[in-house]
Amino acid sequence: MSLINKMLQDLDARGGAGDGALRQQQLHAVGGQVRDKRPLVIAGSLALxxxxxxxxxxxxxxxxxxxxxxPAVAQAAATPPSPAAPPAAASQPAAVKVAVMPPEPAATPEAAAPVPRKAAAHADVHAAAPAPAAAPASAASAGEPPVVASVSTPRAATAPAERKPARPAAARGSDDAAGNSGTITHDISPKQMAENTYxxxxxxxxxxxxNAALADFDRALEIDPRNEAARQTNISLLLEQKRNxxxxxQLRLALGIDPRQPGLAMVLARLQLEKGGPALETLMTTLPYAGSSAEYQAFLAxxxxxxxxxxxxxxxxxxxxRLMPQNGVWWMGLGISLQADMHLPEAREAYRRARGAxxxxxxxxxxxDRKIESLSR
Structure with missing residues:
Protein backbone atom coordinates (compact mmCIF):
# COMPACT_ATOMS: atom_id res chain seq x y z
CA MET A 1 0.00 0.00 0.00
CA SER A 2 2.97 2.34 0.39
CA LEU A 3 3.46 2.23 -3.37
CA ILE A 4 -0.06 3.55 -3.92
CA ASN A 5 0.44 6.39 -1.37
CA LYS A 6 3.71 7.41 -3.06
CA MET A 7 1.97 7.63 -6.40
CA LEU A 8 -0.74 9.81 -4.98
CA GLN A 9 1.86 12.16 -3.44
CA ASP A 10 3.66 12.50 -6.76
CA LEU A 11 0.44 13.43 -8.52
CA ASP A 12 -0.32 15.95 -5.84
CA ALA A 13 3.06 17.55 -6.20
CA ARG A 14 2.87 17.84 -9.96
CA GLY A 15 -0.67 19.23 -9.95
CA GLY A 16 -0.01 22.31 -7.79
CA ALA A 17 -2.55 24.11 -5.53
CA GLY A 18 -5.25 25.08 -8.07
CA ASP A 19 -8.98 25.16 -7.31
CA GLY A 20 -9.67 22.08 -9.41
CA ALA A 21 -6.82 20.25 -7.80
CA LEU A 22 -7.19 17.81 -5.08
CA ARG A 23 -6.37 19.09 -1.69
CA GLN A 24 -4.21 17.20 0.70
CA GLN A 25 -6.94 17.03 3.25
CA GLN A 26 -9.38 15.47 0.82
CA LEU A 27 -7.09 12.48 0.15
CA HIS A 28 -7.17 9.48 2.37
CA ALA A 29 -4.80 6.59 2.39
CA VAL A 30 -6.17 3.26 1.28
CA GLY A 31 -6.57 1.02 4.27
CA GLY A 32 -4.98 -2.47 4.53
CA GLN A 33 -8.39 -4.22 4.45
CA VAL A 34 -9.46 -2.89 1.03
CA ARG A 35 -8.35 -5.38 -1.65
CA ASP A 36 -9.15 -6.06 -5.29
CA LYS A 37 -11.50 -9.15 -5.52
CA ARG A 38 -11.50 -9.66 -9.27
CA PRO A 39 -8.72 -12.24 -9.36
CA LEU A 40 -10.53 -14.26 -6.67
CA VAL A 41 -13.79 -14.18 -8.59
CA ILE A 42 -12.08 -15.36 -11.76
CA ALA A 43 -10.27 -18.17 -9.95
CA GLY A 44 -13.47 -19.28 -8.24
CA SER A 45 -15.36 -19.31 -11.53
CA LEU A 46 -12.69 -21.48 -13.13
CA ALA A 47 -12.69 -23.92 -10.19
CA LEU A 48 -16.46 -24.16 -10.31
CA PRO A 71 -27.64 -56.02 -22.16
CA ALA A 72 -24.32 -57.55 -21.19
CA VAL A 73 -25.95 -59.55 -18.42
CA ALA A 74 -28.78 -60.64 -20.73
CA GLN A 75 -26.28 -61.64 -23.39
CA ALA A 76 -24.33 -63.70 -20.83
CA ALA A 77 -27.53 -65.43 -19.70
CA ALA A 78 -28.63 -66.19 -23.25
CA THR A 79 -25.26 -67.51 -24.41
CA PRO A 80 -25.25 -71.37 -24.26
CA PRO A 81 -22.39 -73.01 -22.39
CA SER A 82 -19.37 -74.09 -24.36
CA PRO A 83 -19.44 -77.77 -25.39
CA ALA A 84 -15.78 -78.01 -24.42
CA ALA A 85 -16.50 -77.39 -20.73
CA PRO A 86 -14.75 -79.98 -18.56
CA PRO A 87 -17.02 -82.68 -17.08
CA ALA A 88 -15.70 -81.96 -13.58
CA ALA A 89 -17.52 -78.60 -13.50
CA ALA A 90 -20.88 -80.22 -14.28
CA SER A 91 -21.63 -80.84 -10.61
CA GLN A 92 -20.93 -77.22 -9.41
CA PRO A 93 -23.89 -74.85 -9.08
CA ALA A 94 -23.93 -71.72 -11.20
CA ALA A 95 -26.07 -68.59 -11.20
CA VAL A 96 -28.05 -67.84 -14.31
CA LYS A 97 -28.97 -64.14 -14.47
CA VAL A 98 -32.12 -63.02 -16.21
CA ALA A 99 -32.49 -59.33 -16.98
CA VAL A 100 -35.92 -57.74 -17.02
CA MET A 101 -35.76 -54.37 -18.75
CA PRO A 102 -38.10 -52.12 -20.71
CA PRO A 103 -38.09 -52.30 -24.48
CA GLU A 104 -35.55 -50.02 -26.01
CA PRO A 105 -33.68 -49.65 -29.33
CA ALA A 106 -31.14 -52.19 -30.43
CA ALA A 107 -27.97 -52.18 -28.41
CA THR A 108 -25.25 -49.92 -29.76
CA PRO A 109 -21.65 -51.03 -30.02
CA GLU A 110 -21.02 -49.10 -26.80
CA ALA A 111 -23.63 -51.21 -25.00
CA ALA A 112 -21.89 -54.41 -26.04
CA ALA A 113 -18.64 -53.24 -24.44
CA PRO A 114 -17.40 -55.05 -21.31
CA VAL A 115 -19.15 -54.01 -18.12
CA PRO A 116 -17.00 -51.87 -15.83
CA ARG A 117 -16.05 -53.22 -12.44
CA LYS A 118 -18.33 -50.77 -10.67
CA ALA A 119 -21.35 -51.78 -12.77
CA ALA A 120 -20.60 -55.49 -12.22
CA ALA A 121 -20.51 -54.95 -8.49
CA HIS A 122 -23.81 -53.11 -8.68
CA ALA A 123 -25.31 -56.03 -10.68
CA ASP A 124 -24.05 -58.52 -8.10
CA VAL A 125 -25.71 -56.52 -5.32
CA HIS A 126 -28.99 -56.58 -7.23
CA ALA A 127 -28.56 -60.31 -7.96
CA ALA A 128 -28.05 -61.18 -4.28
CA ALA A 129 -31.22 -59.42 -3.18
CA PRO A 130 -34.65 -60.92 -3.97
CA ALA A 131 -36.38 -59.14 -6.83
CA PRO A 132 -39.92 -59.30 -8.29
CA ALA A 133 -40.55 -61.29 -11.47
CA ALA A 134 -41.06 -58.17 -13.60
CA ALA A 135 -40.25 -54.49 -13.13
CA PRO A 136 -43.19 -52.06 -12.76
CA ALA A 137 -44.11 -50.04 -15.77
CA SER A 138 -43.56 -46.79 -13.90
CA ALA A 139 -39.96 -47.70 -13.15
CA ALA A 140 -39.36 -48.55 -16.78
CA SER A 141 -40.80 -45.25 -17.94
CA ALA A 142 -38.84 -43.28 -15.36
CA GLY A 143 -35.57 -44.59 -16.74
CA GLU A 144 -34.55 -46.46 -13.61
CA PRO A 145 -31.95 -49.21 -14.00
CA PRO A 146 -33.47 -52.60 -14.77
CA VAL A 147 -33.89 -55.19 -12.04
CA VAL A 148 -31.62 -58.21 -12.39
CA ALA A 149 -32.93 -61.46 -10.89
CA SER A 150 -30.62 -64.32 -10.02
CA VAL A 151 -31.79 -67.91 -10.22
CA SER A 152 -29.41 -70.59 -8.96
CA THR A 153 -29.51 -73.78 -10.98
CA PRO A 154 -27.08 -76.74 -11.19
CA ARG A 155 -24.55 -76.34 -13.94
CA ALA A 156 -25.40 -79.84 -15.12
CA ALA A 157 -28.78 -78.52 -16.32
CA THR A 158 -27.11 -76.18 -18.82
CA ALA A 159 -24.21 -78.45 -19.72
CA PRO A 160 -24.51 -80.26 -23.03
CA ALA A 161 -25.70 -83.84 -22.77
CA GLU A 162 -22.98 -86.43 -23.13
CA ARG A 163 -23.16 -88.11 -26.46
CA LYS A 164 -23.62 -91.88 -26.46
CA PRO A 165 -22.46 -94.13 -29.27
CA ALA A 166 -25.16 -95.08 -31.75
CA ARG A 167 -26.45 -98.56 -31.39
CA PRO A 168 -27.38 -100.87 -34.11
CA ALA A 169 -30.90 -100.94 -35.38
CA ALA A 170 -31.41 -104.52 -34.10
CA ALA A 171 -30.34 -103.51 -30.61
CA ARG A 172 -32.65 -100.49 -30.66
CA GLY A 173 -35.53 -102.72 -31.81
CA SER A 174 -34.91 -105.11 -28.93
CA ASP A 175 -34.82 -102.16 -26.52
CA ASP A 176 -38.14 -100.88 -27.89
CA ALA A 177 -39.67 -104.33 -27.56
CA ALA A 178 -38.38 -104.56 -24.02
CA GLY A 179 -39.87 -101.14 -23.19
CA ASN A 180 -43.24 -102.13 -24.63
CA SER A 181 -43.41 -105.49 -22.90
CA GLY A 182 -41.96 -104.31 -19.61
CA THR A 183 -39.17 -106.91 -19.64
CA ILE A 184 -35.41 -106.59 -19.89
CA THR A 185 -33.73 -108.39 -22.75
CA HIS A 186 -30.07 -108.93 -23.52
CA ASP A 187 -28.34 -109.39 -26.82
CA ILE A 188 -27.72 -113.12 -27.30
CA SER A 189 -26.23 -115.06 -30.16
CA PRO A 190 -28.44 -117.00 -32.61
CA LYS A 191 -26.95 -120.24 -31.31
CA GLN A 192 -27.99 -119.44 -27.75
CA MET A 193 -31.42 -118.27 -28.90
CA ALA A 194 -31.93 -121.56 -30.79
CA GLU A 195 -30.86 -123.54 -27.72
CA ASN A 196 -33.34 -121.63 -25.55
CA THR A 197 -36.13 -122.28 -28.03
CA TYR A 198 -35.22 -125.98 -28.16
CA ASN A 211 -47.86 -129.32 -31.48
CA ALA A 212 -46.27 -126.54 -29.43
CA ALA A 213 -43.12 -128.64 -29.05
CA LEU A 214 -42.90 -129.26 -32.80
CA ALA A 215 -43.36 -125.55 -33.46
CA ASP A 216 -40.54 -124.70 -31.05
CA PHE A 217 -38.26 -127.31 -32.62
CA ASP A 218 -38.96 -125.91 -36.09
CA ARG A 219 -38.27 -122.40 -34.84
CA ALA A 220 -34.98 -123.50 -33.23
CA LEU A 221 -33.87 -125.10 -36.51
CA GLU A 222 -34.75 -121.96 -38.45
CA ILE A 223 -32.52 -119.93 -36.13
CA ASP A 224 -29.67 -122.45 -36.04
CA PRO A 225 -29.92 -125.22 -38.66
CA ARG A 226 -26.88 -126.95 -37.13
CA ASN A 227 -28.55 -127.67 -33.81
CA GLU A 228 -28.32 -131.48 -34.00
CA ALA A 229 -30.20 -132.11 -30.76
CA ALA A 230 -33.20 -130.12 -31.97
CA ARG A 231 -33.03 -131.85 -35.39
CA GLN A 232 -32.95 -135.39 -34.02
CA THR A 233 -35.66 -134.71 -31.43
CA ASN A 234 -37.85 -133.14 -34.07
CA ILE A 235 -37.40 -136.07 -36.46
CA SER A 236 -38.10 -138.63 -33.76
CA LEU A 237 -41.27 -136.83 -32.73
CA LEU A 238 -42.42 -136.57 -36.35
CA LEU A 239 -41.88 -140.31 -36.84
CA GLU A 240 -43.87 -141.07 -33.69
CA GLN A 241 -46.68 -138.92 -35.01
CA LYS A 242 -46.58 -140.77 -38.36
CA ARG A 243 -45.70 -137.57 -40.17
CA ASN A 244 -43.21 -139.27 -42.49
CA GLN A 250 -36.20 -132.48 -42.14
CA LEU A 251 -33.77 -135.34 -42.88
CA ARG A 252 -32.95 -134.04 -46.34
CA LEU A 253 -32.37 -130.55 -44.96
CA ALA A 254 -30.05 -131.93 -42.29
CA LEU A 255 -28.01 -134.01 -44.76
CA GLY A 256 -27.90 -131.09 -47.19
CA ILE A 257 -26.29 -128.95 -44.50
CA ASP A 258 -23.91 -131.67 -43.29
CA PRO A 259 -23.74 -135.08 -45.04
CA ARG A 260 -21.45 -136.47 -42.32
CA GLN A 261 -24.38 -137.94 -40.40
CA PRO A 262 -24.64 -141.69 -41.17
CA GLY A 263 -27.40 -142.26 -38.64
CA LEU A 264 -29.74 -139.73 -40.28
CA ALA A 265 -28.83 -141.09 -43.71
CA MET A 266 -29.93 -144.59 -42.66
CA VAL A 267 -33.26 -143.25 -41.33
CA LEU A 268 -33.87 -141.31 -44.53
CA ALA A 269 -32.95 -144.33 -46.69
CA ARG A 270 -35.36 -146.55 -44.80
CA LEU A 271 -38.20 -144.04 -45.30
CA GLN A 272 -37.27 -143.73 -48.97
CA LEU A 273 -37.36 -147.51 -49.38
CA GLU A 274 -40.96 -147.50 -48.19
CA LYS A 275 -41.89 -144.79 -50.70
CA GLY A 276 -39.68 -145.99 -53.53
CA GLY A 277 -37.26 -143.09 -53.13
CA PRO A 278 -33.52 -142.90 -53.91
CA ALA A 279 -32.37 -144.76 -50.80
CA LEU A 280 -29.21 -146.13 -52.43
CA GLU A 281 -28.16 -142.65 -53.58
CA THR A 282 -28.64 -141.32 -50.05
CA LEU A 283 -26.47 -144.07 -48.57
CA MET A 284 -23.72 -143.78 -51.17
CA THR A 285 -23.48 -140.02 -50.57
CA THR A 286 -22.82 -140.52 -46.87
CA LEU A 287 -20.70 -143.68 -47.27
CA PRO A 288 -17.32 -141.83 -47.12
CA TYR A 289 -18.24 -140.65 -43.63
CA ALA A 290 -19.54 -144.05 -42.41
CA GLY A 291 -16.04 -145.40 -41.81
CA SER A 292 -16.19 -147.88 -38.92
CA SER A 293 -19.97 -148.19 -38.70
CA ALA A 294 -20.82 -151.90 -39.08
CA GLU A 295 -24.55 -151.18 -39.10
CA TYR A 296 -24.14 -148.73 -41.96
CA GLN A 297 -22.13 -151.21 -44.00
CA ALA A 298 -24.69 -153.99 -43.47
CA PHE A 299 -27.63 -151.70 -44.24
CA LEU A 300 -25.98 -150.57 -47.48
CA ALA A 301 -25.32 -154.24 -48.35
CA ARG A 322 -15.15 -157.92 -39.98
CA LEU A 323 -16.28 -155.37 -37.41
CA MET A 324 -18.98 -157.54 -35.81
CA PRO A 325 -18.36 -161.25 -36.66
CA GLN A 326 -21.09 -162.66 -34.37
CA ASN A 327 -24.09 -161.27 -36.23
CA GLY A 328 -26.01 -164.21 -37.70
CA VAL A 329 -28.32 -162.11 -39.88
CA TRP A 330 -25.37 -160.58 -41.71
CA TRP A 331 -23.85 -164.05 -42.30
CA MET A 332 -27.16 -165.12 -43.78
CA GLY A 333 -27.19 -162.04 -46.04
CA LEU A 334 -23.66 -162.79 -47.17
CA GLY A 335 -24.67 -166.39 -48.00
CA ILE A 336 -27.62 -165.18 -50.10
CA SER A 337 -25.43 -162.81 -52.19
CA LEU A 338 -22.69 -165.43 -52.64
CA GLN A 339 -25.25 -168.04 -53.74
CA ALA A 340 -26.71 -165.55 -56.21
CA ASP A 341 -23.22 -165.05 -57.70
CA MET A 342 -22.78 -168.85 -57.86
CA HIS A 343 -20.11 -168.95 -55.16
CA LEU A 344 -21.76 -172.06 -53.67
CA PRO A 345 -19.01 -173.39 -51.34
CA GLU A 346 -18.55 -169.94 -49.86
CA ALA A 347 -22.32 -169.50 -49.57
CA ARG A 348 -22.65 -172.86 -47.75
CA GLU A 349 -19.92 -171.82 -45.29
CA ALA A 350 -21.68 -168.46 -44.68
CA TYR A 351 -24.94 -170.27 -43.89
CA ARG A 352 -23.17 -172.55 -41.44
CA ARG A 353 -21.65 -169.54 -39.68
CA ALA A 354 -25.09 -167.96 -39.52
CA ARG A 355 -26.62 -171.10 -37.93
CA GLY A 356 -23.91 -171.13 -35.26
CA ALA A 357 -24.51 -167.49 -34.30
CA ASP A 369 -31.33 -175.14 -42.68
CA ARG A 370 -33.15 -175.37 -46.01
CA LYS A 371 -30.37 -173.39 -47.72
CA ILE A 372 -27.67 -175.67 -46.31
CA GLU A 373 -29.55 -178.80 -47.34
CA SER A 374 -30.03 -177.54 -50.89
CA LEU A 375 -26.34 -176.64 -51.25
CA SER A 376 -25.21 -180.01 -49.84
CA ARG A 377 -26.85 -182.08 -52.58
Missing amino acids: AVVVAGAGWFGWQYWQSHRAAP RRGLVALQEGRV EDAVR GVLQREQRHTEAADHYREAL NGLSPELQAFI
Missing part, protein backbone atom coordinates in the same frame (compact mmCIF):
# COMPACT_ATOMS: atom_id res chain seq x y z
CA ALA A 49 -16.37 -24.84 -14.03
CA VAL A 50 -13.81 -27.61 -13.53
CA VAL A 51 -15.92 -29.17 -10.76
CA VAL A 52 -19.08 -29.02 -12.88
CA ALA A 53 -17.27 -30.51 -15.88
CA GLY A 54 -15.80 -33.29 -13.77
CA ALA A 55 -19.15 -34.06 -12.17
CA GLY A 56 -20.78 -34.14 -15.57
CA TRP A 57 -18.13 -36.51 -16.93
CA PHE A 58 -18.40 -38.89 -13.99
CA GLY A 59 -22.19 -38.73 -14.19
CA TRP A 60 -22.07 -39.56 -17.89
CA GLN A 61 -19.76 -42.50 -17.24
CA TYR A 62 -21.98 -43.77 -14.42
CA TRP A 63 -25.11 -43.49 -16.59
CA GLN A 64 -23.37 -45.22 -19.49
CA SER A 65 -22.20 -48.09 -17.22
CA HIS A 66 -25.72 -48.60 -15.85
CA ARG A 67 -27.20 -48.38 -19.31
CA ALA A 68 -24.74 -50.98 -20.80
CA ALA A 69 -24.83 -53.46 -17.89
CA PRO A 70 -28.28 -55.06 -18.51
CA ARG A 199 -35.37 -126.23 -24.36
CA ARG A 200 -38.74 -124.52 -24.39
CA GLY A 201 -39.91 -127.18 -26.84
CA LEU A 202 -38.71 -129.93 -24.49
CA VAL A 203 -40.75 -128.40 -21.67
CA ALA A 204 -43.81 -128.30 -23.91
CA LEU A 205 -43.21 -131.94 -24.87
CA GLN A 206 -43.01 -132.99 -21.23
CA GLU A 207 -46.30 -131.20 -20.61
CA GLY A 208 -47.93 -133.15 -23.45
CA ARG A 209 -48.24 -130.18 -25.84
CA VAL A 210 -46.88 -131.95 -28.92
CA GLU A 245 -43.30 -136.60 -45.17
CA ASP A 246 -42.27 -133.91 -42.68
CA ALA A 247 -39.62 -136.26 -41.32
CA VAL A 248 -38.19 -136.83 -44.80
CA ARG A 249 -38.08 -133.08 -45.40
CA GLY A 302 -29.00 -155.06 -47.86
CA VAL A 303 -30.06 -152.16 -50.16
CA LEU A 304 -27.56 -153.28 -52.80
CA GLN A 305 -28.92 -156.81 -52.49
CA ARG A 306 -32.45 -155.48 -53.16
CA GLU A 307 -31.06 -153.86 -56.30
CA GLN A 308 -29.58 -157.22 -57.39
CA ARG A 309 -26.05 -155.87 -57.04
CA HIS A 310 -24.84 -158.96 -55.16
CA THR A 311 -21.11 -158.59 -55.71
CA GLU A 312 -21.10 -155.15 -54.06
CA ALA A 313 -23.49 -156.38 -51.40
CA ALA A 314 -21.14 -159.26 -50.51
CA ASP A 315 -18.23 -156.85 -50.15
CA HIS A 316 -20.13 -154.63 -47.70
CA TYR A 317 -21.37 -157.67 -45.75
CA ARG A 318 -17.79 -158.80 -45.35
CA GLU A 319 -16.80 -155.33 -44.09
CA ALA A 320 -19.64 -155.35 -41.57
CA LEU A 321 -18.78 -158.89 -40.37
CA ASN A 358 -26.96 -166.41 -31.65
CA GLY A 359 -30.00 -164.19 -31.92
CA LEU A 360 -31.78 -165.82 -34.88
CA SER A 361 -35.51 -166.33 -34.80
CA PRO A 362 -36.95 -169.84 -35.42
CA GLU A 363 -38.13 -168.77 -38.83
CA LEU A 364 -34.62 -167.69 -39.83
CA GLN A 365 -33.15 -170.89 -38.41
CA ALA A 366 -35.52 -172.95 -40.58
CA PHE A 367 -34.63 -170.84 -43.65
CA ILE A 368 -30.88 -171.39 -43.09
